[in-house]
Amino acid sequence: MEHGPGTVLVRYGEIGTKSSKVRSDMERLLRENLESMLAARDVEAAIDHEWSRILLRTDDADNTDAAVAAACDTFGVVSASPARSVDPTSEAICEALVAAAADHPDGATFGVRASRAGSSERHPFSSRDLEIDGGSVVEAETGATVDLDDPDRTYYVECRAEEAFVFTEKRPGPGGLPLGTQGRAVVLLSGGLDSPVAAWEMMKRGCRIVPVYVDLGPYGGVDHQARALSTVGELARYAPDDDLSLRIVPAGPLVETLMAEVGSTRMLSLRRVMLRIGEAVARDVGAHSVVTGESLGQKSSQTGGNLAATDAATSLPVHRPLLTRDKTDIVDQARAIGTFDDSTITVGCEQVAPSHPETNATPAEVAAAEPDDLFDRVETLLDRVEVVTPEETRS
Numbered sequence: 001m002e003h004g005p006g007t008v009l010v011r012y013g014e015i016g017t018k019s020s021k022v023r024s025d026m027e028r029l030l031r032e033n034l035e036s037m038l039a040a041r042d043v044e045a046a047i048d049h050e051w052s053r054i055l056l057r058t059d060d061a062d063n064t065d066a067a068v069a070a071a072c073d074t075f076g077v078v079s080a081s082p083a084r085s086v087d088p089t090s091e092a093i094c095e096a097l098v099a100a101a102a103d104h105p106d107g108a109t110f111g112v113r114a115s116r117a118g119s120s121e122r123h124p125f126s127s128r129d130l131e132i133d134g135g136s137v138v139e140a141e142t143g144a145t146v147d148l149d150d151p152d153r154t155y156y157v158e159c160r161a162e163e164a165f166v167f168t169e170k171r172p173g174p175g176g177l178p179l180g181t182q183g184r185a186v187v188l189l190s191g192g193l194d195s196p197v198a199a200w201e202m203m204k205r206g207c208r209i210v211p212v213y214v215d216l217g218p219y220g221g222v223d224h225q226a227r228a229l230s231t232v233g234e235l236a237r238y239a240p241d242d243d244l245s246l247r248i249v250p251a252g253p254l255v256e257t258l259m260a261e262v263g264s265t266r267m268l269s270l271r272r273v274m275l276r277i278g279e280a281v282a283r284d285v286g287a288h289s290v291v292t293g294e295s296l297g298q299k300s301s302q303t304g305g306n307l308a309a310t311d312a313a314t315s316l317p318v319h320r321p322l323l324t325r326d327k328t329d330i331v332d333q334a335r336a337i338g339t340f341d342d343s344t345i346t347v348g349c350e351q352v353a354p355s356h357p358e359t360n361a362t363p364a365e366v367a368a369a370e371p372d373d374l375f376d377r378v379e380t381l382l383d384r385v386e387v388v389t390p391e392e393t394r395s
């Protein structure tokens with residue numbers, strides 16, 4: 001009996017290292033998140049959970065492909081394979097290997113890698129037997145050469161007590177932990193390239209995010225805000241159950257005050273204002289931290305000393321998932337996750353930067369140059385926050 005090519009094996013990694021209680025909670029959440037992801041994309045698939053795997057059962061090839069794609073966008077998933085599911089007999093497995101070899105690329109070498117779990121009474125063959133017999137049928141079918149060290153294509157066989165799987169691909173997922181296992185964080189989302197990637201990195205480790213955009217008034221820009229909005233829409237694809245509404249905080253008048261009254265530490269004060277805004281929103285929504293897209297030394301405001309000076313403005317932890325990442329690497333990731341935008345937008349903050357910025361300020365120096373009522377004014381901004389949902393951003 002062949003159950004068809006429509007099974008997707010979904011593997012998860014780090015969850016497996018947890019204690020049994022944590023593990024079962026995380027597995028449940030991962031299953032629920034997969035269910036939501038499939039539903040959001042109109043993919044019909046039943047979900048089974050066996051051993052340390054999740055199985056998605058689909059009934060046509062389009063659904064199988066779409067189910068693999070959905071799994072590979074679900075945080076916590078390490079890899080997914082579209083597989084043929086057959087009875088756990090040598091004959092059925094060899095037949096499935098022949099079927100899988102139908103699209104063997106011309107001239108490609110191959111190897112068969114088999115694993116077998118279950119008693120030897122149930123399966124009168126070893127994994128080595130499966131590799132030898134499987135290798136013979138694939139060779140006969142394709143005329144291809146075996147290369148066990150570095151095959152162009154690997155045929156995988158996983159034989160379990162009740163069912164065997166044959167597949168040739170392991171498509172990578174994002175890894176990380178299921179979304180929702182690590183609480184909630186506010187992300188300062190600028191409309192630039194880095195902060196959406198920082199947001200995605202937090203989501204990948206299981207953290208729900210609350211995106212906040214600080215409107216810099218005349219120093220910001222409609223395009224800049226539009227890009228923040230569109231990246232929220234992209235991030236929402238990875239979190240179909242979450243409310244990723246963007247909170248837009250009108251800070252134009254505050255920025256004008258900084259421009260008029262603060263000199264070489266102006267940019268650091270602006271960062272401190274942003275962190276305070278993040279802290280206030282975090283209080284409101286029950287978030288544990290504030291996230292930025294900064295990386296060490298990328299700009300004068302991001303030197304080690306200056307990051308310490310900005311952090312002194314908040315009592316919440318400030319997470320910077322991109323701290324040690326190079327820009328080229330961040331750009332590549334933005335393309336891969338879909339938040340890259342080709343348009344060149346004059347970055348709002350750059351218009352605020354002083355011509356000779358301080359590169360190693362102490363918290364006391366920055367605070368001394370700030371208007372006394374700066375942070376009181378931040379609190380008053382929060383009554384005027386505009387909340388825009390990702391659906392609105394797409395229209």
Ligand SMILES: Nc1ncnc2c1ncn2[C@@H]1O[C@H](COP(=O)(O)OP(=O)(O)OP(=O)(O)O)[C@@H](O)[C@H]1O
Nearest residue numbers: 188189190192193194195213214292293294347349
């Ligand atoms: N207008 C803004 N609204 C919300 N957060 C902002 C804004 N501008 C900057 N930030 C936050 O401060 C960080 C550092 O600011 P920077 O000037 O480097 O931003 P950028 O280059 O405009 O954007 P990005 O860092 O996202 O590429 C950003 O990664 C982001 O987390």
